[in-house]
Amino acid sequence: MSAPGATGAGFRAKLALARATGSLSRRSGRGGGTTLPGRLLLRLAPDAVARLAVDLTGGSTIVSATNGKTTTAGMIAAALRTVGRDPVHNRAGSNMSWGVATALLEQRGREGLFEVDEAWLPRMVAELAPRLVVLANLFRDQLDRYGELERLADDWAALVSERAGSTGFVLNADDPLVADLGRDRELRRREGVTYFGIEDPEQALPELQHAHDAKHCRRCGSPYTYHRAFVGHLGHYECPNCDADRPAPDVAATAIELRGMDGSRARVRTREGEATLELPLPGLYNVYNALAALAAALRLGIGLEHAVGALAKVEAAFGRVETIAVEGVSVSILLIKNPAGANEVLRTLRLEATRGSADAGDGIDLLIALNDGIADGRDISWIWDADFELIAGYVRRILCAGTRAPEMALRLKYAGLAPESIEVEPSIERGLDRAVAEAESRLFALPTYTALLELRTLLASRGLAAEFWR
Amino acid sequence: MRLRLLALYPEQMNIYADRGNILFLQRRCQWRNIGFDHAAAGPGEGFDPAAHDLVYIGGGQDRDQRLVADDMLRSKRDALAAGIDDAAVVLAVCGGYQLLGHSYQLGDERIPGLGLVDLETVREPGPRLIGNVAIEAELGNGPLRIAGFENHGGRTYLGDETQPLGRVIRGHGNNGRDGFEGVRRLNLFGTYLHGPLLPKNARLADRLIQLALARRAGAEPELAPLDDTLEASAHENARAAAMRG
Numbered sequence: 001m002s003a004p005g006a007t008g009a010g011f012r013a014k015l016a017l018a019r020a021t022g023s024l025s026r027r028s029g030r031g032g033g034t035t036l037p038g039r040l041l042l043r044l045a046p047d048a049v050a051r052l053a054v055d056l057t058g059g060s061t062i063v064s065a066t067n068g069k070t071t072t073a074g075m076i077a078a079a080l081r082t083v084g085r086d087p088v089h090n091r092a093g094s095n096m097s098w099g100v101a102t103a104l105l106e107q108r109g110r111e112g113l114f115e116v117d118e119a120w121l122p123r124m125v126a127e128l129a130p131r132l133v134v135l136a137n138l139f140r141d142q143l144d145r146y147g148e149l150e151r152l153a154d155d156w157a158a159l160v161s162e163r164a165g166s167t168g169f170v171l172n173a174d175d176p177l178v179a180d181l182g183r184d185r186e187l188r189r190r191e192g193v194t195y196f197g198i199e200d201p202e203q204a205l206p207e208l209q210h211a212h213d214a215k216h217c218r219r220c221g222s223p224y225t226y227h228r229a230f231v232g233h234l235g236h237y238e239c240p241n242c243d244a245d246r247p248a249p250d251v252a253a254t255a256i257e258l259r260g261m262d263g264s265r266a267r268v269r270t271r272e273g274e275a276t277l278e279l280p281l282p283g284l285y286n287v288y289n290a291l292a293a294l295a296a297a298l299r300l301g302i303g304l305e306h307a308v309g310a311l312a313k314v315e316a317a318f319g320r321v322e323t324i325a326v327e328g329v330s331v332s333i334l335l336i337k338n339p340a341g342a343n344e345v346l347r348t349l350r351l352e353a354t355r356g357s358a359d360a361g362d363g364i365d366l367l368i369a370l371n372d373g374i375a376d377g378r379d380i381s382w383i384w385d386a387d388f389e390l391i392a393g394y395v396r397r398i399l400c401a402g403t404r405a406p407e408m409a410l411r412l413k414y415a416g417l418a419p420e421s422i423e424v425e426p427s428i429e430r431g432l433d434r435a436v437a438e439a440e441s442r443l444f445a446l447p448t449y450t451a452l453l454e455l456r457t458l459l460a461s462r463g464l465a466a467e468f469w470r
Numbered sequence: 471m472r473l474r475l476l477a478l479y480p481e482q483m484n485i486y487a488d489r490g491n492i493l494f495l496q497r498r499c500q501w502r503n504i505g506f507d508h509a510a511a512g513p514g515e516g517f518d519p520a521a522h523d524l525v526y527i528g529g530g531q532d533r534d535q536r537l538v539a540d541d542m543l544r545s546k547r548d549a550l551a552a553g554i555d556d557a558a559v560v561l562a563v564c565g566g567y568q569l570l571g572h573s574y575q576l577g578d579e580r581i582p583g584l585g586l587v588d589l590e591t592v593r594e595p596g597p598r599l600i601g602n603v604a605i606e607a608e609l610g611n612g613p614l615r616i617a618g619f620e621n622h623g624g625r626t627y628l629g630d631e632t633q634p635l636g637r638v639i640r641g642h643g644n645n646g647r648d649g650f651e652g653v654r655r656l657n658l659f660g661t662y663l664h665g666p667l668l669p670k671n672a673r674l675a676d677r678l679i680q681l682a683l684a685r686r687a688g689a690e691p692e693l694a695p696l697d698d699t700l701e702a703s704a705h706e707n708a709r710a711a712a713m714r715g
Contacts, residue, residue: 148531379619381665384490410704
């Protein structure tokens with residue numbers, strides 16, 4: 001085996017070949033430019049990520065979570081750019097090894113910023129040897145792909161205990177599955193761990209949601225006592241048996257005001273002082289993403305003022321809350337992929353339906369596109385864990401598209417939506433056109449991941465949206 | 471008429487949106503003006519087998535399933551056995567299904583089951599059995615097609631005299647070898663078709679309601695027909711997904 005680093009004629013030739021594939025695949029217009037070069041490179045040189053990462057002399061930051069990876073990484077990138085640092089970044093959200101490899105292959109920079117799939121995290125950490133790892137949350141997601149949640153949490157725990165001291169960690173204090181990783185056997189905080197969390201009791205959910213994924217203490221198995229929950233199982237909890245309580249956050253949102261689709265305002269407290277965060281992205285889940293990004297930015301040496309300024313201007317990550325005009329109707333796209341994330345989107349829609357816009361009286365117009373591709377999770381059971389009941393009574397028309405459209409329509413009927421307001425059109429293109437034609441002035445489109453790609457490609461082919469790999 | 475449902479360990483055994491099954495039964499009873507009682511029994515809690523006509527148990531994560539196996543032997547086994555012998559309907563899905571047998575294997579360890587049906591769940595080399603499934607069953611009212619999704623590491627083998635729930639048309643079933651799926655004894659049904667299995671199979675859901683009501687009515691009651699347009703197309707689509715492989 002040759003020496004590490006991007007040296008050696010053989011390795012350089014492989015890099016050149018993989019790069020050429022990327023530009024070819026993009027020119028053909030078929031997409032796939034965000035993964036194909038990396039896939040090819042890894043086939044030619046399986047250790048390519050580690051070898052290319054050696055050139056990132058400023059080190060790497062990794063972001064992993066079930067929900068919010070792409071948005072959080074985008075926020076950290078924005079904060080880095082305000083201080084003139086432009087990271088190598090897999091910004092299109094391709095977050096398995098080939099996505100990371102593609103970014104390393106095609107971008108130049110002093111430091112790396114990578115969102116990494118939860119199940120790929122141990123391997124990517126081993127290859128990238130990052131300076132900072134942000135672990136934001138663990139929710140039940142695509143169980144057919146990841147195995148069960150606790151196994152994933154155990155893999156993460158092994159990783160943190162192995163690397164604490166050499167790698168810094170930013171952890172969510174409000175997620176017991178994640179927070180506990182930052183403490184050793186005696187409950188002492190590990191070296192280099194920063195916690196973030198929400199400290200505004202006003203934002204608590206009225207009751208624990210069904211899709212509640214952390215009922216038992218990771219240490220002793222006793223049920224946690226929850227004082228309040230904010231998003232899914234993220235909240236204020238304690239273990240009545242073994243003192244594995246919620247750690248005090250170093251970066252906290254102390255007063256939050258949610259403003260529907262317009263975003264939110266939050267007072268934040270950090271070790272470097274307090275500030276007001278104006279966030280142009282909706283929902284409490286994006287407050288969590290912003291806190292994770294802020295904690296990471298501070299750890300990366302970006303001042304509080306710069307970081308807060310960058311977050312105020314942050315744009316939605318690819319497909320996470322974009323608004324695109326289609327035939328005079330403004331179509332807002334919000335990705336849904338698992339119960340906890342979908343519940344937050346549904347809460348935002350309900351808020352939007354009651355915020356007194358002109359057509360709020362009749363309810364909102366919706367398009368849900370449910371696919372069962374591998375990247376969506378082939379198992380669509382999760383739609384019965386998501387609280388579609390939240391929007392019953394707030395919907396004017398709802399069109400179900402995608403490969404599993406009939407099952408989605410059925411779920412809505414049992415959530416209490418009027419059957420006559422529900423339509424089924426499996427084709428995403430025809431579904432979009434019909435939903436747009438029938439919408440009053442605004443349409444909310446909720447696609448799963450591969451449905452989002454289809455929708456985005458469709459809008460790009462009509463010249464309405466930029467192609468996603470640009 | 472009243473359907474009296476008991477959910478066992480709803481806090482622990484709910485990994486694949488098992489609540490969808492209960493919601494489905496509840497709505498279909500409500501729409502027919504059939505009363506619906508929804509009780510639950512968690513860790514340490516016993517129950518009166520005469521007070522419930524339909525008992526549901528779902529799937530759990532390894533840790534939860536282990537806690538439940540142990541607790542269930544102590545606090546619920548005898549009541550469940552009495553209920554089954556007295557024609558109570560039991561629907562046991564995924565992890566709940568594995569618990570019904572003599573034992574199941576978790577890693578290298580054999581965990582004792584409830585021994586309510588003659589079956590055994592073991593580990594074998596090879597991947598988890600995951601994917602869409604279509605089976606064909608017969609629940610006393612003509613051939614019944616059932617569609618769903620399975621995801622299990624364990625392989626379940628039935629004893630020679632034990633009746634499966636159905637035959638696999640597509641998918642893996644109990645063990646990926648013998649073509650059987652699930653188990654049936656009296657009105658006890660066990661299956662690997664997990665999570666919201668009933669929403670994909672309204673005919674199966676109605677059959678369970680009918681059998682559960684028959685227990686106290688003495689005979690199987692006729693169920694009022696519902697507008698099942700969406701239910702039928704959801705079933706067809708789930709089955710088509712399995713047939714595509």
